[in-house]
Amino acid sequence: MANSKLYKGSLVTIILRLLKENDKMYGYEITQKVKAITKGQLNITEGALYPALHKLEADGLLEVEVAKVDNRLRKYYKLTEKGTKETVNKLQELQDYITMMQTLVNPKWSL
Numbered sequence: 001m002a003n004s005k006l007y008k009g010s011l012v013t014i015i016l017r018l019l020k021e022n023d024k025m026y027g028y029e030i031t032q033k034v035k036a037i038t039k040g041q042l043n044i045t046e047g048a049l050y051p052a053l054h055k056l057e058a059d060g061l062l063e064v065e066v067a068k069v070d071n072r073l074r075k076y077y078k079l080t081e082k083g084t085k086e087t088v089n090k091l092q093e094l095q096d097y098i099t100m101m102q103t104l105v106n107p108k109w110s111l
Helices: 004-008 011-022 027-037 046-058 081-105
Strands: 024-026 062-069 072-079
Touching: 011 024, 011 027, 011 046, 011 072, 011 081, 024 027, 027 046, 027 072, 046 062, 046 072, 072 081
Parallel strands: none
Antiparallel strands: 024 072, 062 072
16 A cells, blocks of 8 residues: 555554454454455554554453464454444444545535
8 A cells, every 4th residue: 555654543443343354363364364355455564563452452442362373372362342342433433434535535516
């Protein structure tokens, strides 16, 4: 994506949406899913992802489950009940924002 600043404000919503659809995911899995969905146009860096995940966890929106995979510990993130409710709110906020921006970018002036 040409301007990664545009997606940074939506990163939390992207994470919440993916977790809503996939039950639980680990960090690298989230980055790869976004990359696949966007056909490589959006790459979420670890430097952006993990602070967002940690904040969501601290805010009580995510819970962490640790599992041993191939002799390594892997952190899986999952929505809490509060996180599920917040996902609905964030998705609506984003949809409202997109609608407003479409109106501003492609106005149908009726003066």
